[in-house]
Amino acid sequence: MRDNGHDPYALPHGHGTIGDTAGGTCPNGIDPLGNGVPVQRDVTDHRSLDDIRDGGSRLASITGCLLGGAVGDALGAAVEFLSTEQIRTSFGPDGIQDYAPAYGRLAAITDDTQMTLFTAEGLIRSDNRHRETGNAHRPTVVYHAYLR
Numbered sequence: 001m002r003d004n005g006h007d008p009y010a011l012p013h014g015h016g017t018i019g020d021t022a023g024g025t026c027p028n029g030i031d032p033l034g035n036g037v038p039v040q041r042d043v044t045d046h047r048s049l050d051d052i053r054d055g056g057s058r059l060a061s062i063t064g065c066l067l068g069g070a071v072g073d074a075l076g077a078a079v080e081f082l083s084t085e086q087i088r089t090s091f092g093p094d095g096i097q098d099y100a101p102a103y104g105r106l107a108a109i110t111d112d113t114q115m116t117l118f119t120a121e122g123l124i125r126s127d128n129r130h131r132e133t134g135n136a137h138r139p140t141v142v143y144h145a146y147l148r
Contacts, residue, residue: 066120073113077102080110121145 078100079087087095099107122142130136 012110038103062120069116070109070113074099074102074107077108079109115146118145118148120141130142 074077075096075098079091079101081098083092084095091097091100102108103110119142122145123138123143126136126138126141
């Protein structure tokens with residue numbers, strides 16, 4: 001873990017910011033759009049995956065799983081709440097074959113992908129905390145990831 005004097009498991013402040021986001025930077029988070037909505041910095045530590053010594057194939061599999069889920073979510077976002085008949089009416093007898101506009105953009109992901117990523121983040125954080133301190137309550141750490 002990088003040690004910059006900040007708790008890597010700290011939650012955002014009550015008003016939603018993490019430290020000073022002026023100028024788009026912050027010791028614990030960044031505000032990439034400059035709109036006051038910071039993104040938690042990456043504090044993941046992949047040592048446990050690196051210790052497997054498999055040339056990165058396990059990490060690649062996990063990454064591929066998350067990416068595949070996001071792509072599938074984006075493909076299905078436009079038809080998520082439609083019946084089969086409605087899908088065939090809108091997209092033809094074979095159904096949706098490519099990304100379609102959903103939620104005001106092409107290939108939008110939904111809350112399903114967001115929750116998957118928050119879950120993965122919480123699992124990584126709990127693993128890191130357990131390795132570093134010997135103490136981590138996985139459900140609580142995942143819950144805190146959901147609050148971000």
